Amino acid sequence: xxxLIQEYDxxxxxxxxxxxxxxxxxxVYFQVVExxxxxxxxxxxxxxxxxxxxxxxxxTVRKVSGGVGVERIFPIHSPRLERVEVIRRGKTRRxxxxxxRKKKGKAARVREKRTFTDRES
Amino acid sequence: MSGIMARKVGMTRLFGEDGxxxxxxxxxxxxxxxxxxxxxxxxxxxxxxxxYHGKRESRLSKPVLGRLKKTGAPPVSRFKEVSMPSEEVSxxxxxxxxxxxxxxxxxxxxxxxxxxxxxxxxxxGQSGGDAxxxxxxxxxxxxxxxxxxxxxxxxxxxxxxxxGNGKVTIRNLExxxxxxxxxxxxxxxxxxxxxxxxxxxxxNRLGRA
Numbered sequence: 001x002x003x004l005i006q007e008y009d010x011x012x013x014x015x016x017x018x019x020x021x022x023x024x025x026x027x028v029y030f031q032v033v034e035x036x037x038x039x040x041x042x043x044x045x046x047x048x049x050x051x052x053x054x055x056x057x058x059x060t061v062r063k064v065s066g067g068v069g070v071e072r073i074f075p076i077h078s079p080r081l082e083r084v085e086v087i088r089r090g091k092t093r094r095x096x097x098x099x100x101r102k103k104k105g106k107a108a109r110v111r112e113k114r115t116f117t118d119r120e121s
Numbered sequence: 122m123s124g125i126m127a128r129k130v131g132m133t134r135l136f137g138e139d140g141x142x143x144x145x146x147x148x149x150x151x152x153x154x155x156x157x158x159x160x161x162x163x164x165x166x167x168x169x170x171x172x173y174h175g176k177r178e179s180r181l182s183k184p185v186l187g188r189l190k191k192t193g194a195p196p197v198s199r200f201k202e203v204s205m206p207s208e209e210v211s212x213x214x215x216x217x218x219x220x221x222x223x224x225x226x227x228x229x230x231x232x233x234x235x236x237x238x239x240x241x242x243x244x245x246g247q248s249g250g251d252a253x254x255x256x257x258x259x260x261x262x263x264x265x266x267x268x269x270x271x272x273x274x275x276x277x278x279x280x281x282x283x284x285g286n287g288k289v290t291i292r293n294l295e296x297x298x299x300x301x302x303x304x305x306x307x308x309x310x311x312x313x314x315x316x317x318x319x320x321x322x323x324x325n326r327l328g329r330a
Contacts, residue, residue, distance in 0.1 A: 002130045002316065004131075031140070
């Protein structure tokens with residue numbers, strides 16, 4: 001990619017999010033417009049993938065709500081994205097977890113990543 | 122209807138304040154020196170010849186250098202004539218992205234990507250036949266005319282052939298942003314051609330804001 005584009009994107013990147021990756025469980029605070037009002041909606045689930053580069057980066061979050069799988073794609077640099085909280089770090093061997101869509105119940109879990117600092121505290 | 126030459130850097134996306142996403146093309150337009158001004162008195166019409174594609178002086182031929190010297194222009198290797206009222210500029214002036222302002226509409230002209238020899242489905246948007254059910258007419262051209270009358274194929278019949286790599290103009294692209302410091306021009310939407318290709322960016326011909 002052209003260096004000028006990368007620099008241009010860097011100047012326009014709006015959000016600073018915590019470092020998270022596929023497999024992590026996150027809580028996403030996203031603004032929803034309902035007519036005149038703006039409300040913050042919380043979406044909590046497992047990150048399936050991160051994709052794109054520059055201002056075009058997005059991530060997919062999946063949760064199971066009432067037995068139905070729900071996925072949302074959030075643009076990382078959207079001004080509507082308020083913040084992202086990482087609730088749990090997942091240990092995965094791949095960067096895209098689309099196989100979770102076919103799994104149910106216990107099989108649809110991601111192992112937790114334990115780090116040295118976690119054990120200490 | 123003045124304009125400058127710009128290099129296509131690439132595409133990215135911008136967010137509006139309400140979260141709306143705009144696809145944008147980033148163009149880099151180094152300042153274009155005015156090399157020659159054509160006036161109605163002398164040339165019968167008014168236009169401006171601008172230079173672009175800066176190069177080291179040692180890479181230019183002496184005739185070109187001689188021309189540039191006359192107007193004091195920096196070393197450029199390519200020239201383009203742009204229709205423009207000749208009273209507005211004089212030789213030695215430099216045109217840059219500051220001639221545009223955000224919100225303004227511009228027309229862009231460039232060469233589209235070459236696609237080689239293509240069939241009618243891609244070249245003219247014809248729909249093609251069934252892919253299955255025993256058909257032998259999948260992406261073929263189809264009938265090209267009638268029978269004994271008129272006993273010929275009409276001119277302008279759409280047929281396969283070389284596609285792309287032609288001059289394409291796109292009208293009314295909105296200027297999203299200009300960056301005079303870095304000579305960047307950001308347009309909403311796409312422009313013809315591959316990255317690093319040159320694009321002529323003109324002020325909107327119809328003068329619509």
